[in-house]
Amino acid sequence: xxxxxxxxxxxxxxxxxxxxxxxxxxxxxxxxxxxxxxxxxxxxxxxxxxxxxxxxxxxxxxxxxxxxxxxxxxxxxxxxxxxxxxxxxxxxxxxxxxxxxxxxxxxxxxxxxxxxxxxxxxxxxxxxxxxxxxxxxxxxxxxxxxxxxxxxxxxxxxxxxxxxxxxxxxxxxxxxxxxxxxxxxxxxxxxxxxxxxxxxxxxxxxxxxxxxxxxxxxxxxxxxxxxxxxxxxxxxxxxxxxxxxxxxxxxxxxxxxxxxxxxxxxxxxxxxxxxxxxxxxxxxxxxxxxxxxxxxxxxxxxxxxxxxxxxxxxxxxxxxxxxxxx
Amino acid sequence: xxxxxxxxxxxxxxxxxxxxxxxxxxxxxxxxxxxxxxxxxxxxxxxxxxxxxxxxxxxxxxxxxxxxxxxxxxxxxxxxxxxxxxxxxxxxxxxxxxxxxxxxxxxxxxxxxxxxxxxxxxxxxxxxxxxxxxxxxxxxxxxxxxxxxxxxxxxxxxxxxxxxxxxxxxxxxxxxxxxxxxxxxxxxxxxxxxxxxxxxxxxxxxxxxxxxxxxxxxxxxxxxxxxxxxxxxxxxxxxxxxxxxxxxxxxxxxxxxxxxxxxxxxxxxxxxxxxxxxxxxxxxxxxxxxxxxxxxxxxxxxxxxxxxxxxxxxxxxxxxxxxxxx
Numbered sequence: 001x002x003x004x005x006x007x008x009x010x011x012x013x014x015x016x017x018x019x020x021x022x023x024x025x026x027x028x029x030x031x032x033x034x035x036x037x038x039x040x041x042x043x044x045x046x047x048x049x050x051x052x053x054x055x056x057x058x059x060x061x062x063x064x065x066x067x068x069x070x071x072x073x074x075x076x077x078x079x080x081x082x083x084x085x086x087x088x089x090x091x092x093x094x095x096x097x098x099x100x101x102x103x104x105x106x107x108x109x110x111x112x113x114x115x116x117x118x119x120x121x122x123x124x125x126x127x128x129x130x131x132x133x134x135x136x137x138x139x140x141x142x143x144x145x146x147x148x149x150x151x152x153x154x155x156x157x158x159x160x161x162x163x164x165x166x167x168x169x170x171x172x173x174x175x176x177x178x179x180x181x182x183x184x185x186x187x188x189x190x191x192x193x194x195x196x197x198x199x200x201x202x203x204x205x206x207x208x209x210x211x212x213x214x215x216x217x218x219x220x221x222x223x224x225x226x227x228x229x230x231x232x233x234x235x236x237x238x239x240x241x242x243x244x245x246x247x248x249x250x251x252x253x254x255x256x257x258x259x260x261x262x263x264x265x266x267x268x269x270x271x272x273x274x275x276x277x278x279x280x281x282x283x284x285x286x287x288x289x290x291x292x293x294x295x296x297x298x299x300x301x302x303x304x305x306x307x308x309x310x311x312x313x314x315x316x317x318x319x320x321x322x323x324x325x326x
Numbered sequence: 327x328x329x330x331x332x333x334x335x336x337x338x339x340x341x342x343x344x345x346x347x348x349x350x351x352x353x354x355x356x357x358x359x360x361x362x363x364x365x366x367x368x369x370x371x372x373x374x375x376x377x378x379x380x381x382x383x384x385x386x387x388x389x390x391x392x393x394x395x396x397x398x399x400x401x402x403x404x405x406x407x408x409x410x411x412x413x414x415x416x417x418x419x420x421x422x423x424x425x426x427x428x429x430x431x432x433x434x435x436x437x438x439x440x441x442x443x444x445x446x447x448x449x450x451x452x453x454x455x456x457x458x459x460x461x462x463x464x465x466x467x468x469x470x471x472x473x474x475x476x477x478x479x480x481x482x483x484x485x486x487x488x489x490x491x492x493x494x495x496x497x498x499x500x501x502x503x504x505x506x507x508x509x510x511x512x513x514x515x516x517x518x519x520x521x522x523x524x525x526x527x528x529x530x531x532x533x534x535x536x537x538x539x540x541x542x543x544x545x546x547x548x549x550x551x552x553x554x555x556x557x558x559x560x561x562x563x564x565x566x567x568x569x570x571x572x573x574x575x576x577x578x579x580x581x582x583x584x585x586x587x588x589x590x591x592x593x594x595x596x597x598x599x600x601x602x603x604x605x606x607x608x609x610x611x612x613x614x615x616x617x618x619x620x621x622x623x624x625x626x627x628x629x630x631x632x633x634x635x636x637x638x639x640x641x642x643x644x645x646x647x648x649x650x651x652x
Contacts, residue, residue: 016538034483040413040531041378043481051377052367055422055458055472062461087366096381098470100426132381132470135388144424144458146381146472155369157360205366212342 001066001109002102002139010110011103019133021107022099025114029121030128042129044094049150054084060141070109072182074116074143080207081147082124082186083259087205089156089195090149092124092188097131097145102138113143124188153195156203156263158216164267165201167217167224167291171260173210174252175236181257190261190282199274203263209256211313215301217264223296225305230290253313264293327392327435328428328465336436337429345459347433348425351440355447356454368455370420375476380410386467396435398508400442400469406533407473408450408512409585413531415482415521418450418514420474423457428464439469450514479521482529482589484542490593491527493543493550493617497586499536500563500578507583516587516608525600529589535582537639541627543590549622551631556616579639590619 003009010018023030023037030036034043058064058077078095085092097117101110121128126147136142170187187205194200202217210231218224228249237251244251265274271289278287291305300310329335336344349356349363356362360369384390384403404421411418423443427436447454452473462468496513513531520526528543536557544550554575563577570577591600597615604613617631626636 033485034481039481039484040410040529041380041416041475041481043414043477044377044379046372046377051370051372053370053420053422053456053474054367055424055456055470057424057426057458057460057470059426059460059462061463084366088369090367094379096379096472098381098383098472100383100385100468100470130379130381132383134383134385136385136468137387140466142426142462142468144381144383144426144470146422146424148379148474149367151369155360155365155367158365159359203366 001060001070001106001141002104003106004104008107009103010101010105010107012107015133022114025111026118026128029118029126036127036129044129047093047150049152050155052085052088052090052149052151052155053146054081055144055146056080056084057142057144068182070112071116074113075120076182077143077145078117078120078126079184079186079259081145082120082188083205085147085149086186086188086191087156087203087261088151089153089191089203090151091192092126092147092149094129094148095126095145097128098143099131099133100136100142102136102140104138105141151195156191156195156200158202158204160201161217161219161264161293162201162267163219163222163293163295165264165293166271166289167264167293168287168289169210169232169260169262170285170287171258172232172234172286173206173237173258173260174234174248174255175240176255176257178236178240181259184259186259187261187285190285193281194263199265199269201264201266203261206258206260206262207256209254209258210262211254211315214262215314217262218301219293221295221297222293223298223301223303224291225294225303226291226311227305230288232286232288250313254315327386327396327432327467328430329432330430334433335429336427336431336433338433341459348440351437352444352454355444355452362453362455370455373419373476375478376481378411378414378416378475378477378481379472380407381470381472382406382410383468383470394508396438397442400439401446402508403469403471404443404446404452405510405512405585407471408446408514409531411473411475412512412514412517413482413529413587414477415479415517415529416475416477417518418452418473418475421447421452421454422472423454424470425459426462426468428462428466430464431467477521482517482521482526484528484530486527487543487545487590487619488527488593489545489548489619489621491590491619492597492615493590493619494613494615495558495586495588496611496613497584498558498560498612499532499584499586500560500574500581501566502562502581502583504562504566506560506562507585510585512585513587513611516611519607520589525591525595527590527592529587532584532586532588533582535580535584536588537580537641540588541640543588544627545619547621547623548619549624549627549629550617551620551629552617552637553631556614558612558614576639580641
């Protein structure tokens with residue numbers, strides 16, 4: 001992705017020409033000024049409803065390496081953000097894209113990276129209206145996308161669960177580092193459907209694994225009582241477990257980067273009919289009821305429903321301490 | 327700003343604790359969830375009027391070095407963005423802050439950096455409602471701020487100038503690298519006053535120098551006829567010119583990072599009364615009428631009014647090619 005041949009690196013273009021080139025690569029998802037790039041700020045047409053904001057980054061060496069296709073890296077940057085919009089039950093609208101890169105970045109690589117961003121903008125109806133480009137020392141690349149969106153219903157917060165609520169998760173978990181964290185689909189339609197349903201009390205997208213993220217949903221003086229045999233373990237997690245020294249369920253709990261939805265349904269709603277309605281609306285998105293929020297004085301966030309003992313996997317992937325599943 | 331002593335670096339905290347610490351440092355400018363950090367997105371209360379978006383970054387080694395106070399670096403990150411809001415005639419409202427840094431970043435340094443951001447948020451009424459934090463290899467630090475704002479009047483675009491319009495610039499220019507690019511004040515009040523006045527046809531903030539930025543305002547088939555003796559040259563530019571080999575006016579033209587406002591006033595308005603009204607409202611902000619947009623077939627963007635010859639300084643500071651004033 002980096003090159004010593006200056007004529008095919010981004011340093012062959014001055015800043016103005018590089019920005020013009022990126023706009024061409026973005027095509028129709030980069031509207032004209034003043035809505036789009038080209039002035040000091042973008043002037044946007046805000047859709048009706050409450051507005052929501054989120055931001056995520058993707059850095060070479062940290063979130064991906066040279067073995068990853070540039071297009072997959074660009075797609076991942078925007079899909080991470082789209083998953084946050086999904087986790088509020090919202091629609092995406094506008095984005096700002098910031099690129100920080102060494103002058104030796106290959107232009108062809110950047111073109112493919114932008115293509116990965118653009119294809120997702122086209123599919124999910126996002127317009128890139130600005131951002132920033134700035135140089136870093138050779139061999140470095142970081143990208144940041146700030147995504148704006150809006151809600152048609154009340155936001156699905158992390159804090160709405162109460163004792164008695166049923167806990168659900170979409171898809172299957174663990175082993176995402178093998179491949180899935182590039183080819184996941186942000187669960188936008190599912191998030192919006194949950195927001196419209198009125199039965200969902202809390203929602204989060206799984207970025208750090210159930211071990212870390214589920215804790216955000218557990219009400220005060222409660223614990224999540226989990227049926228470990230209902231946690232959906234991905235094939236990748238099964239496969240990795242054959243050589244990692246950890247059990248498949250540990251990978252499903254702690255690996256992170258699943259970008260699945262984890263949510264609770266208010267007590268009193270018929271879970272059977274909820275599950276049937278889901279299966280009809282989203283036949284391709286697996287749904288598993290993995291437990292229930294219940295009163296607990298133990299202080300532990302997770303309890304094994306079958307044994308009544310605390311589940312000790314409470315840490316997901318930590319960015320700075322690089323702790324692994326314990 | 328980096329340390330090998332792990333106990334005083336950011337790697338001494340896990341991600342959750344680091345984010346909690348940053349929130350404490352931000353204090354009241356970081357509202358509670360759901361308006362602020364803590365959920366998948368921030369849910370904001372959008373002020374009336376058109377919404378505007380901008381983003382700017384600040385990287386160690388590129389925009390600042392270890393000789394710069396951390397607080398000044400943090401202040402600069404947000405002031406660069408505020409200057410873009412000023413250049414639309416807008417008000418700032420919400421921001422997302424992204425930090426990409428090596429685990430060896432000194433916590434005390436980060437605390438001061440955040441203080442520089444916070445003080446400007448307090449003064450200019452900006453709330454930090456989210457962002458992202460992610461690790462880079464040791465010794466690296468980049469920050470990105472996306473700023474949201476709104477307009478009470480029509481936006482002051484770059485494209486509104488017509489032949490006959492007078493060209494103005496605030497403050498004094500050049501030599502900003504000496505110091506001024508840290509202690510500048512974003513011209514927000516001036517920008518808003520211009521937006522309300524109804525006489526301003528185009529506005530930009532000077533980030534790359536007149537040489538590059540003024541071109542954005544020049545109408546088709548026109549040139550900016552400039553009175554070079556009216557370009558306000560800063561003391562820093564005068565001082566640097568004694569050793570740089572370039573004339574002071576070249577520094578004023580090309581150095582960039584002035585963060586002054588460059589704008590045009592519609593033909594037909596009494597420039598004398600405009601200047602008097604300005605002096606009354608902004609007695610501390612120098613204003614100079616430096617030229618006029620006039621028809622030109624030469625193709626050159628800038629013409630020396632005194633001699634009728636093309637001004638050849640047409641490039642500002644270029645981020646990737648690192649060209650200097652020619």
